Amino acid sequence: MSEPGSVPAGTAPAITGEDIAAALRRAAIRLVGLRDHLNRLDAEVGDGDSGLTAEKGARGLLAYLDATPPGDDLGKWLAGAGMAYNRAAPSTMGALMATAFMRAGKTVMGQAILSPHDLAVMLVAADQGLQERGKVKPGDKTIVDAVHPAAEALMSAVLAGQSLDAGAQDMLNAARAGRDAAVALRGQVGRSNWVGERTEGKTDPGTVLFVSALEAVLNAQPSESGRAQS
């Protein structure tokens, strides 16, 4: 708690802008390193550039983090982070990521400190934004297959009064399970829809991107999915 005076005593732990910035930095660095892996996964189901796009977007995000301190309105600052990602990578995935940031940011406009409940609300809003913007739903074999269960898990944990650490672990487990469950699915949208049944048994790069970013955010051990392929 960097500003203990601003939070009533006895409430849940406060998350500061610096905490969020540090977490986003870890996620962005992780995405840069994932470039070749994501490209390989995408070559199987799409047009093979999702690693390049992720790297470009993540570098845009890193530049934003370097140039822009969180300040006292985390909502605006997060929307700005999304725009930086999108500007660096104005692809479909770039637009989706920016939407997720923007929708998450909208829920905490004007706030400088976040509660675990805020985090859960942000993730739910990001999930809804992804579904609306991408015109997809869980089961379509997209990033949403990892984001949606993660958002639900974090929200349930927070509402049940669990600790943030426990909620975070639930969230990560749910995201990993969503990623692994999506392997067997057939792609329904975008380029992977044209490829049709060839996507069955293949790992969706969007789910890997989200789980990897989440692992970096939580300082968790990196995991590999796609066991269903072997």
Next chain:
Amino acid sequence: MKKILNDPVHFVDEMLDGLYRAHPDQLAYAGDDPHCLVRADAPVEGKVALATGGGSGHLPVFLGYVGPGMLSGCAIGDVFQSPSADQMLEVTRRIHGGRGVLYIYGNYGGDVMNFDMATEMAEMEDIEVRTVLVRDDVASAVTERSDTRRGVAGMIFAFKVAGARADQGGSLDDVEAAALKALARTRTMGVALSSCTLPAAGTPTFEIGDGEMEIGMGIHGEKGVRRGPLESADQIAVELLDAVLAELDVTSGDRLAVMVNGLGATPPEELYILYRRVHRTLEDRGVAVHQAFVGEYATSLEMAGASLTVMKLDDELTGMLDHPARTPFFVQVGR
């Protein structure tokens, strides 16, 4: 591959730099970003503003239609890539003349997402934005799924008609309605004889055999409806014409605007040979051509081939088509 280039990485930036230098009285850019292109006198106060956007590689689409009587601004991405949402927002801010902004652009996933996001951001700044998606390419989906079709050269008729309505002082509702009406009566289909080559890739995007053609191919090389041996200009013209007229209920006594558009590597001579058969076939059916557009209006780098676009006119659309316009690539003298 041979192209006139410096570094392929700078293909779009150098193209834009040349364009601004060639047309300094007509074009400017917003927010220090040459990808955010606006007409030099933007914003025009008291009039609805029109914007489009999309990837580079299709000149004169999209930015070539920015000017009085047509578009107010355009966001330009890299070759075949969407511009970003904040580039679109930057254009939107710069062209807004107080009466709202209409986006008219082709139905492509990345563009749709970025423009939807720009809409959301513009509304947070109290700029009213509406969107009309261009889906004129009949080859890209069957009639029952026409809402999933992609946008190609037919968007120029929508720019022209909506631009005229905005110039005449129409409200955002009026301008949107004009664009929708134009598009409801506009259909396009194309044929490709060769691939395009992206400057950064350096090799053709796909292969079409020496004696082959592909009917219905998209402007990024999306699969067409039929590949076969190259046919005569007359045979191609009739196939394209039949396909676009099939959904327009065109009968004797109707008047059309007709566009025969080169995809980048087809000489105007060949386009006029195509146009000849289109015109004669229409004439035989008692259908008049109000105005013909033969040339390069929406290209795909150096792809060989052509597209045919038809807009079925009524008095209102005819008046808006005839309204004067002036852009670096398109001039309509009032008639």
